[in-house]
Amino acid sequence: MRAVVQRVTRASVTVGDDIVGAIQGGLLILVGVAADDDERDADALAHKIAGLRVFDDAHGAMNLPLADAGGAVLVVSQFTLLGDVRKGRRPSFVAAARGEQAERLYERVAARLRTSGLHAETGVFGAEMAVELVNDGPVTILLDTKRAF
Numbered sequence: 001m002r003a004v005v006q007r008v009t010r011a012s013v014t015v016g017d018d019i020v021g022a023i024q025g026g027l028l029i030l031v032g033v034a035a036d037d038d039e040r041d042a043d044a045l046a047h048k049i050a051g052l053r054v055f056d057d058a059h060g061a062m063n064l065p066l067a068d069a070g071g072a073v074l075v076v077s078q079f080t081l082l083g084d085v086r087k088g089r090r091p092s093f094v095a096a097a098r099g100e101q102a103e104r105l106y107e108r109v110a111a112r113l114r115t116s117g118l119h120a121e122t123g124v125f126g127a128e129m130a131v132e133l134v135n136d137g138p139v140t141i142l143l144d145t146k147r148a149f
Contacts, residue, residue, distance in 0.1 A: 001143075002031070002034070006029075006139065008136055023072040024072075027054075029073055033082075034097055034146070035095060037101075045109055045143060049073070050065065050066070052141065067117055074120075075120055075121070076122070076129065079096045
């Protein structure tokens with residue numbers, strides 16, 4: 001699984017005219033599921049995100065995880081994170097998981113984040129979504145469960 005984790009002052013996701021998820025402060029997480037991902041990847045990704053120390057402590061150092069800093073997570077499915085552009089200019093998505101598997105693992109990440117005590121909002125899997133965010137810092141972290149964390 002791949003994730004782009006962004007520290008935000010606010011973020012929201014809209015489907016059509018409806019805001020389906022929004023947070024004020026926390027982490028926006030864009031999640032891409034690969035065809036060879038399984039429950040272990042989803043659990044490892046959620047565990048890593050919950051423990052990321054990317055929030056400032058009293059001395060201004062990035063030293064606090066989200067639970068200590070307050071805030072929430074907004075988890076949005078984004079299969080394009082699996083796009084491969086090594087050949088040509090048009091991305092290939094053959095490495096991305098098919099819908100049922102991707103949705104199950106994406107939902108598992110959100111569920112595991114909730115189990116860890118975080119408030120987690122989500123987008124709508126498979127929908128055309130508009131994502132708005134204000135990146136704080138900016139802080140953006142790339143995670144990939146196939147690379148050692």
